[in-house]
Amino acid sequence: MKLFKPDFNKALKQGFYIRNTEKVARELIGKVLVKKFDTGDALAGMITETEAYLAKGDLASHSATGKSKRNAPMFEDGGIIYVYMIYGIHHCLNIVTERAGEGSAVLIRAIEPLLGIDRMKELRGVSDIKNLCRGPGNVAKSYAFSREDNFKDLFHQNLFIQDFYNPKPKEIIKTKRIGITKSAEIELRYCLKI
């Protein structure tokens, strides 16, 4: 693993997010999600698994039935976050893509922790690093994301995604998405080959 240092100057700009959702989902692989607390400590980790949820022709997307109170962030301009609760227990973190009115986002399914690992363990309530940020519920929990974070943008010192590692397309696997029944046959999941 390369040396990592948080650098806001390398943060992805809005132009990165206001693009085709599948492209964004693929290119988020290898980037680093950075979150800083007021106390000063920072969490950072490399995104290793994502799923695209499209505005059109995708019945699994929360946006498929139109705008509602829950999915409203998906209909904003790309570059903000959409967090929802699933199964009454877990939260899932999404990065909104494309232009306002579309209704699309990328689910962050797994992250390789780089900084603030002890804090992540605390937040998760585990001591093992193995599956610390693996699975969308665990990603949200280890980064302390909740629905209160909806609509927050990724262009601040305390929350951004920065350029880091650019995997070759060959190192990224594309598969069907996990845990859905509708539109399940479409391959919209991207995963860094280890």
Add this chain to the structure above:
DNA sequence: ACTCCGATGGTCT
């Protein structure tokens, strides 16, 4: 390694 299943509550019909 695997499969099965319960927890738990917001959202929408």
Add this chain to the structure above:
DNA sequence: GACCATCGGAGTG
């Protein structure tokens, strides 16, 4: 009242 973009523990091999 049904449906969930999940997780982890129990049971089995």
